[in-house]
Amino acid sequence: MADDASRKRKVRGRKIRSDRSQKAGRRAKKELARKASNAGKKNGDSPLTDPADVTPDPFVETDAVTALRGRITGWLEADQPVHLIGPTGCGKTALALSAAAKRGRPVVWLNGDEAVDTAALVGDHAGGERYKEDDRFVSGVSKQTEIIRERWVDNPLSVAVREGATLVYNEFSRSDPAAHNVLLSVFEEGVLERPGKRGENRSIDVHPEFRAILTSNDVEYAGVHEQQDALLDRFVGVHVDYYDGETEREIVRSHVDLPEEAIEVVVETMRTLRDDLEIVVGTRAAITAAKGLTIFDSGENGTLDDELLTEVFVDVLAPKIAGQGPDDVRQLQTQIAESI
Template sequence: MGDDSSRKRKVRGRKIRRDRSTKEGRRAKKELARKASKAASKNGDSPLSDPAAVAPEPFVETDAVTALRDRITGWLEADQPVHLIGPTGCGKTALALSAAVTRGRPVVWLNGDEAVDTAALVGDHAGGERYKEDDRFVSGVSKQTEIVRERWVDNPLSVAVREGATLVYNEFSRSDPAAHNVLLSVFEEGVLERPGKRGEDRTIDVHPEFRAILTSNDVEYAGVHEQQDALLDRFVGVHVDYYDAETEREIVRAHVDLEDEAVETIVNTMRTLRDDLDLVVGTRAAITAAKGLAVFDAKRNGKSETGEFDDELLTDVFMDVLVPKIAGDGPDDVSTLRSRIAESV
């Protein structure tokens, strides 16, 4: 009888120690999760955005714009990644964001450049989390164990494929093509591999609602990389060009408070320069010029209400807007540019 009671006490003692150890372990894990969550919030590790927060504002919807966006959203409904290609300043980014917003899914934004590598897309280890476990299994005796765990931070692509978000990859062709190898399995097999991640969750099954919209400048632009054919074959390419004159007037009017005649003068001048110069003169240039003219013309007591800007003022403003495109060239090129702008005006 005595032996049986002693055995029960020992069993109960082990159970108490095991329960206490389990409880301490749970508390430590909760603390680890809390610290990781706090760090993620602080470092902005989650790139998910509400669609309403990324909607381009203002965004002009003429028949030409709506028709183009409908093509993009149609391909997205067909579960095809869409690659928007066109000259700088033609509105690709705003169009991509508008198409992403119409889906009603979370949006993940990614901007391409030379620094983007595979880790910047899928994630990487971001230091370690350290905590201690106290095990007081005998009265007056304490055993302390220090545990270190590496913290993995998911980057935009991993978050997008897991959450079924719309990935908007702006300036896609400015990133090194080697970084995009991970996209092949995403679009072909529906699986994302995360190099550097260990364990069973090294891969992520692509969420059925995941979609991707990529934007790139034409290949002749500086800093643009040619991507591998194996990847480009998995995209649908939509070429985006400059809009018609009416759409460009509506876009400028949405950004700058000027009379219709003044906006028409600016857009007509911009379109003439686009045809006459060996430079890219996008709609963005017209918006910038309109903002400048709204200020400078008022100071010169001009006639922006009627659209009759002074020729010298128009030349000055468009010169200021376009001269950065020849930065680093000699003074002769700058003088030539001014002469050609003056002639066009």
């Protein structure tokens, strides 16, 4: 009897060790799956952003701005991707973010440049994860199995498509057109193919709430790529130009604490230079000039003399002709002084 009891205890002990080993293996598998499913979401790296957190601050709401944003959100409601095109410094990015926030859906941000390729859009393998299973079910035999699983990390486009977010693709035309081939099936067939990913999850069905807003500078700007017609045909193009004088004054006023008279002079000077100079003079230039004037003596009651205004605008606009030589800077100074 004692021998039978001892044998039963030993068998039971081996079974307990085996059960524990199997449970440990199952826990390891679950942990591995959890890590894989949360890839890209750890340490605050998730590209998903709450719409309240992307609303530009400050953001000016004039009739002109509200009407333009209404066109964008209207096309989004019609399930059309919107391509905002216009000169640099005219407020395309702020407008895109405001329109995205208005939808109330999560927002995914993507900034275009030469380094963006297909993997940067849809995702890629990010190394492998491994664990070992120790099988001692048979007495006196230890079997170790090493399991290696590649970890796939989704990038902004995949996340936005899957979660029904609003993708804000800034500087879209600065990316290589070849990277955008994956967008064709997204907008035409409602499916995102992820090259490089294997198995049944290679493609993602586009969430019905997915929308896209893209921004690009006009084609004459340096570093801008001409995108394929097959893709551009699927966009709605909204041209964004510089705002009217009232809106530009409101924008500068929202960024800088200057007397009303000084803000009006800065904006009107900027608008005059925009017409007179061959370089781009955007609303951002007026904001920068106004910030500079807050640390200079602007005279009584916010009045500005022409010499000070000339010096400030030369400093603000000189980087646009950097490297062209001192003669060009002097010519710029002369042109600004004459315009003022």
